[in-house]
Amino acid sequence: MRLIEAVRMALNAIRVQKLKSFFSLIGVLIGVTFLIAVVSIVQGMNVYMRDRFANAIIGFNTFNLRRQPNIITGNVTDDMWRNWQRRPRISYADADYVEEHITFPATIARFCEDRVEVWHGGKVAKDIDLVGTEPTYFDIKRYVIRLGRAFTPQEVTTGSTVVVLGDIVADKLFEGQDPVGKVVTIGGLPYKVIGVVEKQGTLFGLSMDKFAIMPYKAPGRRLICPINILDQVSIRPNNPDSIHIAMAEVEGIMRIRRQLKPKQESNFALETAEGALEGWAKISKILMTALPLLVGISLVVGGIVIMNIMLMAVTERTREIGIRKALGARRADILSQFIVESATLSTLGAALGIATGIGLAFLVKALTPLPASVAVWSLVVGVAVGLGVGMVAGVYPAYRASKLDPITALRAE
Amino acid sequence: MHDIVIRVTNLGREYVMEGERINALREVSLEIRRNEYVAIMGPSGSGKSTLMNLLGCLDTPSSGEYWLNGQEVSRLTDNALARVRNKEIGFVFQTFNLLARASALHNVELPLVYAGASGTERRRRATSALTRVGLGDRMLHRPNELSGGQRQRVAIARALVNEPSILLADEPTGNLDSTTSEEIMRVFGQLHAQGQTVVLVTHEASIAAYAHRVVVIKDGRIESDLPNPSVAAA
Numbered sequence: 249m250r251l252i253e254a255v256r257m258a259l260n261a262i263r264v265q266k267l268k269s270f271f272s273l274i275g276v277l278i279g280v281t282f283l284i285a286v287v288s289i290v291q292g293m294n295v296y297m298r299d300r301f302a303n304a305i306i307g308f309n310t311f312n313l314r315r316q317p318n319i320i321t322g323n324v325t326d327d328m329w330r331n332w333q334r335r336p337r338i339s340y341a342d343a344d345y346v347e348e349h350i351t352f353p354a355t356i357a358r359f360c361e362d363r364v365e366v367w368h369g370g371k372v373a374k375d376i377d378l379v380g381t382e383p384t385y386f387d388i389k390r391y392v393i394r395l396g397r398a399f400t401p402q403e404v405t406t407g408s409t410v411v412v413l414g415d416i417v418a419d420k421l422f423e424g425q426d427p428v429g430k431v432v433t434i435g436g437l438p439y440k441v442i443g444v445v446e447k448q449g450t451l452f453g454l455s456m457d458k459f460a461i462m463p464y465k466a467p468g469r470r471l472i473c474p475i476n477i478l479d480q481v482s483i484r485p486n487n488p489d490s491i492h493i494a495m496a497e498v499e500g501i502m503r504i505r506r507q508l509k510p511k512q513e514s515n516f517a518l519e520t521a522e523g524a525l526e527g528w529a530k531i532s533k534i535l536m537t538a539l540p541l542l543v544g545i546s547l548v549v550g551g552i553v554i555m556n557i558m559l560m561a562v563t564e565r566t567r568e569i570g571i572r573k574a575l576g577a578r579r580a581d582i583l584s585q586f587i588v589e590s591a592t593l594s595t596l597g598a599a600l601g602i603a604t605g606i607g608l609a610f611l612v613k614a615l616t617p618l619p620a621s622v623a624v625w626s627l628v629v630g631v632a633v634g635l636g637v638g639m640v641a642g643v644y645p646a647y648r649a650s651k652l653d654p655i656t657a658l659r660a661e
Numbered sequence: 662m663h664d665i666v667i668r669v670t671n672l673g674r675e676y677v678m679e680g681e682r683i684n685a686l687r688e689v690s691l692e693i694r695r696n697e698y699v700a701i702m703g704p705s706g707s708g709k710s711t712l713m714n715l716l717g718c719l720d721t722p723s724s725g726e727y728w729l730n731g732q733e734v735s736r737l738t739d740n741a742l743a744r745v746r747n748k749e750i751g752f753v754f755q756t757f758n759l760l761a762r763a764s765a766l767h768n769v770e771l772p773l774v775y776a777g778a779s780g781t782e783r784r785r786r787a788t789s790a791l792t793r794v795g796l797g798d799r800m801l802h803r804p805n806e807l808s809g810g811q812r813q814r815v816a817i818a819r820a821l822v823n824e825p826s827i828l829l830a831d832e833p834t835g836n837l838d839s840t841t842s843e844e845i846m847r848v849f850g851q852l853h854a855q856g857q858t859v860v861l862v863t864h865e866a867s868i869a870a871y872a873h874r875v876v877v878i879k880d881g882r883i884e885s886d887l888p889n890p891s892v893a894a895a
Binding site (some may be wrong): 253260571574575654655 | 758759
């Protein structure tokens with residue numbers, strides 16, 4: 249008997265008993281839902297963490313020289329924290345020293361930041377990230393200037409009072425008017441707005457546009473860092489493949505500058521986007537390890553339910569089996585009929601599970617800042633798992649059915 | 662073509678029930694020719710059901726030989742027996758034994774499914790078989806939408822669809838009223854007139870009276886095997 253015929257019969261049997269069929273495949277449904285939803289969210293997080301989080305905060309193919317790590321994943325003990333606080337800060341001289349001594353071509357941006365208020369004409373934008381930096385920073389952060397221009401190296405050297413605003417800040421203070429050429433007040437000093445950066449959107453629900461960027465030598469530096477001190481130096485080697493070599497080199501240069509002995513720990517931090525992702529990688533690894541276990545449990549339960557339903561079906565349909573045998577069905581025909589029925593039932597469950605799983609993932613995406621993106625491989629696994637569970641669960645009931653004696657089966661009520 | 666469709670020699674069937682041997686059938690020998698209309702009669706417990714199961718290849722004998730259409734079938738494997746049932750035998754049961762969930766057409770198509778016929782071939786042959794029993798306009802009805810007589814006709818169409826060597830009917834009118842019974846027996850009569858070999862198993866003399874030859878079974882043996890005088894005279 250051909251497969252299509254068997255599937256047709258199976259769908260017919262399922263259609264006749266919709267409710268019972270639905271309950272019998274609920275285990276598989278839940279298992280696959282879980283699989284799809286978790287994989288989708290983890291997958292979404294992976295993309296998000298890589299493309300948005302790490303790179304938005306640190307920059308593509310860039311590493312930062314800092315006193316202490318900025319993005320901390322995992323536990324920080326009080327001792328670690330105190331140790332970090334005791335470290336010397338990164339000075340202008342450190343930055344100059346590194347820039348002079350590195351042997352690889354690179355883009356470098358000195359950087360300092362803190363939260364400030366930005367005023368204009370009686371309106372205030374609070375909690376704005378004031379960044380003191382160099383023009384190279386726009387390149388490293390991949391900021392596109394929407395209006396006006398970025399500042400120049402000369403404006404950095406002379407400490408000009410110019411500022412480039414984030415999209416939200418410009419919107420809030422100027423409400424659709426062209427801010428370029430206008431003056432804002434930061435820390436009591438007037439700054440000329442020379443540009444606006446294109447909208448960056450949100451990260452985990454937080455706006456990435458609440459910033460104002462000025463030359464790091466501008467007078468406002470007293471608001472963000474002590475004199476001659478920097479929060480970090482961002483370094484992006486021109487050759488992205490050499491980032492680890494470049495980091496090792498910078499570490500060496502800094503150790504020499506700080507005269508550290510070989511056994512002494514480095515009293516500074518080098519941070520990459522990749523490093524910032526380590527914590528997430530751990531979480532996602534745990535999830536992905538636990539996932540097969542959790543999915544496996546619900547699938548085993550689902551398989552047992554289907555097996556019981558199929559055993560019941562065989563008992564209920566003993567007479568039908570007798571009729572089919574009398575009409576010329578071989579054992580293999582009966583066997584395949586019930587295995588196909590069980591597999592169809594289970595695959596149907598998996599298909600529903602995929603639908604609800606995707607639905608759940610997008611519900612999570614809509615209601616929380618968590619992202620979701622459906623992984624194609626998880627759909628394939630979902631269907632395969634449904635098919636597999638159904639076939640395995642169907643073997644024993646189908647075997648029982650195929651072994652029935654036609655005379656006895658025909659006499660069954 | 663073999664003129665003799667069924668040849669049974671010294672057929673016996675033993676059952677072991679709770680340690681006791683029961684000889685349901687002893688040394689039965691029988692020949693049925695092509696296009697015969699035979700009734701096998703006997704009271705319940707006589708062994709006629711056992712004989713029918715053996716003739717229908719649903720069961721295998723403990724002893725003796727069974728040649729069906731020139732083939733010895735008493736020692737065949739399960740799969741080979743399934744094939745024989747599919748090709749050579751058309752069953753008609755007392756309780757119709759239709760699949761409740763399937764339409765008349767699908768019920769009739771079922772033996773063709775197991776014969777491996779293509780979809781269009783199945784449809785064509787099932788439609789023609791249903792038309793032959795006068796149900797051309799009821800093909801898409803389900804059994805519960807049909808009367809008892811109509812259901813039995815669907816079952817007859819199903820039995821005929823693979824053009825079997827014998828039509829084997831087990832109390833085909835047992836669940837029908839007398840008018841419908843007559844109607845069904847007329848269908849058997851017509852099929853016989855068209856050349857079909859018909860074997861009827863019944864305990865009712867009035868039904869056996871339609872057959873041209875009556876074999877009476879008692880205590881597992883053939884008690885008598887005579888032409889039906891009323892039909893022979895007609």
